[in-house]
Amino acid sequence: MPNSLARVALLFAAGYIAAAALASATTFVVGDDQGWTMGGDYVAWAKGKTFQVGDKLVFNYPSAEHTVTEVGKNDYFACAGGSALSSDRSGSTNVTLTGPGTRYFICNIPGHCTIGMRLAVTVIAGDGSPPVVAPTGAAAGAQVRPRMGPVVAAAAGAMIKLAL
Ligand SMILES: [Cu+2]
DSSP states (O other): OHHHHHHHHHHHHHHHHHHHHHHHOOEEETTGGGOSOTTOOHHHHHTTOOEETTOEEEEEOOTTTSOEEEEOHHHHHHTOOTTOSEEEOSSEEEEEOOSSEEEEEEOOSTTTTTTTOEEEEEEEOOTTSOOOOOSSHHHHHHHHGGGSOHHHHHHHHHHHHHHO
16 A cells, blocks of 8 residues: 555656656747857846756857857867867757756857857756655655645545545
8 A cells, every 4th residue: 555655656746847847947049039149248148047957058050150169167268169078060059958067158160259159057956957756655745745736736636546
């Protein structure tokens, strides 16, 4: 009995967390309508925005005219793309922010970074990051319930009753 309850609670928790993660992920179009371009001010663009784990950056630009080159912090400030972590010039570069920390992007076409084609985003662990799920029935129920609205909690109760 405790085992089946635990299993149902865990299954429900996993589904609920997956749905919450999907719902809270945000896609940011870098530079908005202006896109990734010379003359853009990406310090200003990033200011005031909150980037959370699971969110996505989309860089739009004419393919091959620019690059989206991810570099380390020092190379970002030096506009140096020689030790790039990754680079793309497809014209539509999608980057998923998979973990907390600061990510640094430059355009690696000579001269572009130095006049402002660079973006640093600080990613924080948000609601979309996977929380720890307790392994036992009672603890799992206790952890999951406070996160649910009354309707969802009622549905979960009904599910658990059916399973029993
Ligand atoms: Cu460029």
